Amino acid sequence: MPPREGIYGLLAEFNTPGELVHATKEAHRVGYRRMECYTPYPVEEAAQALHFHKTRVPLVCLIGGILGVTTAFLMETWINVWAYPLNIAGRPLFSWPAFIIPAYEWTILFSGFSACFGMLALNGLPQPYHPLFNAANFRNGATTDKFFLCLEAMDPMFSPTETRAFLEQFSAVSVVEVDH
């Protein structure tokens, strides 16, 4: 848990995604690592500037899918062969072609749930409180039309004065301090 006191970071506000990406690239080049961009829609170039490429969402989804297909197929087999065997017009108890259909549906069900909830879990959501919500300009723009770069105080390179000077050299609308 990061300490809940002092400043969380410095937040620079930009008007265009291009300016944000440029500032992020520079910050990464200079050596800042604990930083994050905030945009009103996905900006792939910002992720590249942050050197964030891999997500584990597809892996979680795959595991969910495998779990779904095995759960459903084993459940059907156990039910129709051992737990409650019924003779339906002389068909074999282990009618695996028929079992494929519910197993197929549960593959999708489990992997879909894993993709969605896995994404939320990896993102650390739900998270009703976040220090950034303390910044008035963040709440006003981050989900509408402004682009933000936050350099966090946890970064070893962070210094309230030098980092601010670093951010101010870009065409930021404002650079504000965000409290915890």
Add this chain to the structure above:
Amino acid sequence: MATKGPIEDPMIDPMIDPRTGEYAVIAPGHTFKSVTQEIAGIVLTSNTPLGWFFGLVVAAGVAMGLVIGCTWLFLKGVGIWGVTIPGAWGFAIINFVWWIGIGHAGTLISAILLLFKQQWRNSINRFAEAMTIFAVCCAGIFPLIHVGRPWLAYWLFPYPNTMNVWPQFRSPLAWDVFAVSTYASISVIFWYMGMIPDFGTLRDRAKMPLAKYFYGLLALGWRGSTRHWIRYESASLLLAGLSTPLVLSVHTVISFDFAVAALAGWHTTIFPPYFVAGAIYSGFAMVITLAIPIRKFYHLEDLVTLRHLDNMAKVMLGTGLIVGYGYAMEVFMSWYSASHWEFFMMWNRMFGPMGWAYWMLILTNLAIPLTTLWSRKLRVNVTYLFILSFIINTGMWFERFVIVVTSLYREYLPSSWGTYRATKWDYMIYFGTLGFFTFLFFLFIRFLPMIPMSEIRMMLPQTKVTPRSKIAEVVSEEES
């Protein structure tokens, strides 16, 4: 799907892109802020339009038919319906298949068109998904009330019970339970996930404390972090990839309810593709039925443009042709199979006592739409499309009626022939679900963002990330 029509004069209509001659997907001149305000304003406004209240009350009144009909049904049993032997499947199954089919266009728009990178879908995606969910709600009612003792409907699910009784997985009806419940769950998840960033926007723009609190809860603390966005996009693509085979499988499984039975008119392998195409056909018609009044009422012509209507009409033309092929093949196979019963079934379907339903279906599903949708003028004629969407959905309802009833009421043994006549309760419950659907939709357009704001922002030209060197040029050009 870009057919280049004749351009009368692109200077007159600013919505026409002079390079392609197509209508623009978004009207020019929008900014991130203007699209956000336009869409969020509908939800966050403090003065609800009177028309909304009027519509809601009318829809709720019609939905009372469902409440009254179901109450009487639960008191009396399914005997109040027109179902008898041999017509053991009547309105309930017809309406179930019809409603599920309508839902399919929503998933097609949200998933398949996303995978095909059809950006125009962004404007209509959200309310098409909402339509899916509400249609599935209406559809789900019918099998539940059709089981006779709906309070025991949970027996359909495999759960450990003291009776030691389990479902029988070789039955298409058990497959239905899995297909429809999965479809409903995944649709809800996809819909909600798509709205999370928009809930963030609404939370930040809301003025009223209650709205702030409500949308804040729903937004789950979304703050547009880039790492979040990348995972979010990854999950959306995965869900789209999963929904695509899902939507095709759902109507396939529903068609198995018929195709697996050994009954002339049902026992055919063409059912799965032709059911799916019919589902998408009727679903797009329903999207048009909803989109046209909404864009008019809320002045969203900038975001839901004639391009959307044109494209949807083209999809209807395509799926309509597949449906037409399905009808033709049914007729052909009834002759080519050399089966006496197949042949009689088709003759009876066309010229028997209920032949009028078949010709009604041909008229409304094929004759009217498939002759007129070729014309670009008619495809962008809002009034015509609105009327046509009702015609097509009537036709699709008749298709299900024809498949269910005309195959059943005169089967193999002439001694067991009967007829089917729906009672007033059948009609009441059916029209009740139409009211219920409209009621849910009215609530949706008032309280939830009906157009995905984050996706619309992505379609604006401003999203392009200009390299640093070019920014200075752009700025100097703008200044001069």
